[in-house]
Amino acid sequence: MADVLIAGAGIVGLLSAFELTKRGRRVTVIDAPALYPPASWAGGGILSPLFAWRYADPMNRLTVDAPARYRRLVDELAGHAGLRGDDLNDSGLWVAVGEAERERALAWARLWEVPCQRADEHEHLSGAGRQPGLWFPEIGNIRNPRMLKALRSWLSRRGVRFRTAAVKRIEPRRRGASLWLSDGECLTAPAVLVSSGAWTAGLLAPLGVRLPLFPAKGEMLLYRLAPGRVPAIILTEQGYLIPRADGAVLVGSTLEEGEGSHYRSVTGRWALERKAARLLPELADQRPMAHWAGVRPGCARGWPYLGEVPGCSGLFAAAGHHRNGLVAAPASAEFLARLMCAETPSLPVGDYSLSSS
Ligand SMILES: Cc1cc2nc3c(=O)[nH]c(=O)nc-3n(C[C@H](O)[C@H](O)[C@H](O)COP(=O)(O)OP(=O)(O)OC[C@H]3O[C@@H](n4cnc5c(N)ncnc54)[C@H](O)[C@@H]3O)c2cc1C
Incomplete structure (x- = not known):
């Protein structure tokens, strides 16, 4: 059984899996079969928000050190799925x-x-x-499709399981949640992250979460x-x-x-x-x-929601990276992994809380 289930294998889900695997968690990633490339494959990979100075501090905290974070990632993942230094x-x-x-x-x-x-x-x-x-x-800019392939390769080699199915329904448990999948299976874990990009809102709405x-x-x-x-x-x-x-x-x-x-x-x-x-x-x-x-x-606000779903212990979400998910993902993933592993948070928790809408 997995310690952590992650719903969505975009850049946020994969980097969260990377951080959690490094912390010794057994991770299963569930990703919907996509007819079209999700945002993380379609994006440009600029490692800064457009006109970065127009953003509020919570976005700056997620993004100002992104070039250095990606340099470390590329050094670590180089060779996986052909990732090269100049990607x-x-x-x-x-x-x-x-x-x-x-x-x-x-x-x-x-x-x-x-x-x-x-x-x-x-x-x-x-x-x-x-x-x-x-x-x-x-x-600079990251060649995002190559980074995503390299992450999947690194994660697979470290035992992360990938399931191709859509999460249809989330059922919170006393700790964690059960995920009902499109292939009829139900997976349960004490920690669950919903990082399903533009589809996250629809998965959280039945739990009473309303975000802009x-x-x-x-x-x-x-x-x-x-x-x-x-x-x-x-x-x-x-x-x-x-x-x-x-x-x-x-x-x-x-x-x-x-x-x-x-x-x-x-x-x-x-x-x-x-x-x-x-x-x-x-x-x-x-x-x-x-x-x-x-x-x-x-x-609608200038930075994402990252944290535990109110009233659902062990169920976490990453929602609303909008135009800046590639640049912000490494810091977002580290923050989420720290929250999920009860470590000292790397950022002010309240700024990203799902209750602060
Ligand atoms: C044209 C364009 C240019 C961009 N340029 C940049 C840029 O230069 N720099 C930058 O930082 N950002 C850029 N972005 C934004 C960036 O791509 C996104 O913010 C980021 O990729 C979001 O990542 P994510 O992991 O949250 O979502 P996604 O990449 O959308 O991933 C979500 C994943 O969840 C899966 N999923 C959905 N529903 C379910 C379900 N029910 N069950 C299981 N899995 C599910 C999807 O299949 C997908 O794999 C750009 C975006 C676009 C479209």
């Missing part, structure tokens, strides 16, 4: 911001000790790069350029470019709050093609290699 691309991040906001951002960076400097035009770019901005040399959560569809395009042609992540109000080490360049993203489908749309593609051409004019003449959509676990 964490230390590209740096260039952000276009107006003068007034630049001062605010620089003050934020000093407070949180995030290296940041004024940067006028980005020297290699002819599009959006030709405006004043800020340069964050230590913020919603699906938020996003679409992306992928182009292929010479490696190094886009030397850094380029972020503007109109969109962003994310360069992988091998020359793949992602253009993102659309945001449709309340939209829970995974369909790629013609309007989404047009919007992204326009963003691409504005950010880097030569992309106007290029055909994208891929176009996909994913559903973010949207949340």
Whole structure:
């Protein structure tokens, strides 16, 4: 029997399984058979919230050290499912911001000790790069699909069991919970984590949990350029470019709050093609290699809910990572694992509590 059941194998569920396995827990991960890639596969992997200084402290606490956390993870998981050191691309991040906001951002960076400097035009770019901005040399991007595969490989080798089934119903026990699965089985454990992305709200609603959560569809395009042609992540109000080490360049993203489908749309593609051409004019003449959509676990406040479900001892949830689940997941997972193992919490528990809505 497992000590811990985890419902959902996105980045939050897998990293939580990683932290719990390291603490000696026997973990079973249950993941719904997906026709489309969940958010963690569809995301871009920028290791910072977009315009990080606009967020509240609870989100900053989850994200400011993400590049260092991912560097340690990549070092530890390298070789699993082919994960390579440069799947964490230390590209740096260039952000276009107006003068007034630049001062605010620089003050934020000093407070949180995030290296940041004024940067006028980005020297290699002819599009959006030709405006004043800020340069964050230590913020890169993670090739999220490879990280997810590496995590699954590492976990499998350490005895974590993976079940392909959807959790249909959660029944709290005196300690922990039983999960009723789509294949008719029922699994019970003294500790359960619900990390089912945009579907978490629906699983928790019958337990009386009402949080301001919603699906938020996003679409992306992928182009292929010479490696190094886009030397850094380029972020503007109109969109962003994310360069992988091998020359793949992602253009993102659309945001449709309340939209829970995974369909790629013609309007989404047009919007992204326009963003691409504005950010880097030569992309106007290029055909994208891929176009996909994913559903973010949207949340009306600027940071996720992480903690025990009120009134249900041993039942935990991670909900509402919205646009920042990849950057926030390592810190979220450490926090959740500490709570589930009754260790000293790494963050103020009340800020993330499910009762604080
Ligand atoms: C286009 C796009 C770009 C993005 N870019 C970035 C970025 O650059 N940086 C960043 O930090 N974040 C980014 N994000 C957001 C990020 O991807 C998400 O916040 C994050 O992946 C959420 O992770 P999760 O594990 O909570 O959910 P998910 O990745 O959605 O995983 C949930 C898992 O639960 C499973 N599941 C669902 N229901 C059930 C059930 N009933 N039973 C069992 N399993 C179930 C699903 O199959 C899935 O595997 C982006 C998202 C999108 C869509």
